[in-house]
Amino acid sequence: MSSSACASPGTPAARSKADIDSVWERLAHAQVLRRRALGVLGALTVLALPWVGSAWPEAGWVNQSLEWAGLILMALALLGRCACMLYLGGRKGADLVAEGPYSVCRNPLYVFSILAVLGIGLQTGSLTVGLVLALAAWAVFRWIVGEEERMLRASFGAPFEDYCARVPRFLPRPSAWRSPRHVTVDLQGVWNTVRDALPYFLSIPVFEAIEAFQEAGWLHVRLWLY
Template identity: 80%
Template sequence: MSATATPHTTPHPTSAQAPSSLDAVWARLSHAQVLRRRALGILGTLAVLAMPWIGSAWPDEGSVHQGLEWAGLALLVLALLGRCACMLYLGGRKGADLVAEGPYSVSRNPLYVFSMLAVLGIGLQTGSLAVGLVLALAAFGVFRWIVSEEERMLHAAFGAPFEAYCARVPRFLPRWAAWRSPQHVTVDLQGVWKTVRDALPYFLSIPVFEAIEAAQDAGWVHVHLWLY
């Protein structure tokens, strides 16, 4: 999510924004988030259904194939740790604050950046760079859409401070030189553990795609498209 207000709270309205208008913005964002989850679920389902007929052009035991799988695992671990780091700064907020510290000081949407890395890592478990990139680009399309909805809400809620934040921090690609962080942060441990729980299914891609490869090698399914 973007530099954001604490979940489940409503920001104080700006002078140009009535409470009823803010409620409408929050309702629209909530609906958009439901659509995002559905879109990602459909994307994941289609990928699993299609993969038995798509194979890596790299030999299963070759260094490239194995290297891509290990790189994918590293990305999954990075995504898990990165999402937890975001929650360290986001989850402990008690009020409706514009979070612009830690990961949110270098990217307006670090949670989505790490989610895209996770999707790339999942795709690389097939041993194909092309599959990983296609899945990551599809996820990027979904996230880019939801970010536009979130930024509309944040602009309505925070006005000029959010505009200044957008001018200073990139939407996705981190600007590491802009990193800033307080010496101490209040941590919501329940939120961090929830983040870990939500991210653990990423690692199910490893046995799922290994099972698909085994089925392909055994001749139970036939590959129709080979990708590098």
């Protein structure tokens, strides 16, 4: 889960334990579907992009600017996801985390994932490709967030309702930032986040190779997009 953590056995619940267990089972199934949906999205992207090209000249400043912007977004996504893990600090599954990135946005991990997908798409030199991929990722995350919030509402009740009233679901509100002076860091969790995010940057050589094959005539572009 990317949003706030879930309830421990001693946490007051808005529903019975049986109801919470049922919501947990539904969420677990939904998370499996989320991973499959993202996998399908990735597979379709890999299959489609060799036949899609940027309408901007490869050596032009627009194409190059988009690729650099994509690289910056991927780096920002990596750093942002690490910051989220710093504040989770092993509390995921025990507390309602509402500090640091979670004080300005209820689902910062998903927000940074969407930025990463946008950055990956921009490596094609096409703003349209980047926006389409980011929108598809947002649709998947928006659905799973609804399932997560069902569980959080069942686990935390009124405190979670108050959190939802104060903090936006996706669009960050920087003025709401709050943080303790000290946080407990789960180094293994941070490392796992870095490891999982590193494949973002594989899009750079992959799309450069696709562009090289297109220019060499080995792949024939069927759709040019700005």
